[in-house]
Amino acid sequence: MRMTDSEFRFQLIKEYLKPNKCNYVFIAEDATSSICRIGYDATLNSFIDFSAPLIGGVPQPNSFQTENFEQLELWFNEIVLSDPPFILAADRSNNRAKAIEIFKRWLFIYHQCLAQDIHVIGFSTDADARFLRAMRLCSRFFCNITRF
Incomplete structure (x- = not known):
């Protein structure tokens, strides 16, 4: 629209x-x-724009580094879709x-x-x-x- x-x-x-x-x-x-997307930062060798895990209420940086496609697929499957x-x-x-x-x-x-x-x-x-x-x-x- x-x-x-x-x-x-x-x-x-x-x-x-x-x-x-x-x-x-x-x-x-x-x-x-408000458009969400997942990106990749080559300098950090890390996927970005996923919600970082919280430890003690503090988001953990560089939590999404992998060379494994199955791990990346798991992260995508953990995204909770909402309206x-x-x-x-x-x-x-x-x-x-x-x-x-x-x-x-x-x-x-x-x-x-x-x-x-x-x-x-x-x-x-x-x-x-x-x-x-x-x-x-x-x-x-x-x-x-x-x-x-």
């Missing part, structure tokens, strides 16, 4: 959720691509949005989803200061909306 820049796909998200009989979503905003993320909207940013504008966009998304009987249970994003400030506005955590 073709996407138009800055166009929200609220009707499509409802169709996307129907097979799972779910009407709760968590909105994540990020500039990172891909639904992209509600895509837009370009000039990096000038203020926290209050982000907060207002989230309110818009919340209300538009609610009109489709979809309940947004939260928003998240990367560590950009404006987005963190918008999260603080949402939670009223050490901030006052009248200051923004």
Whole structure:
């Protein structure tokens, strides 16, 4: 399905959720691509982009080095497939949005989803200061909306 820049796909998200009989979503905003792939780093002689095993909660580097095809096949078979993320909207940013504008966009998304009987249970994003400030506005955590 073709996407138009800055166009929200609220009707499509409802169709996307129907097979799972779910009407709760968590909105994540990020500039990172959501297309997953496995790569090979020749300098490390290691496959990359697999989820590294955790030891004591810490991901272990270079965990996927092998000369054995069967081992590589085993790693691929251990990948748990899940529904891909639904992209509600895509837009370009000039990096000038203020926290209050982000907060207002989230309110818009919340209300538009609610009109489709979809309940947004939260928003998240990367560590950009404006987005963190918008999260603080949402939670009223050490901030006052009248200051923004």
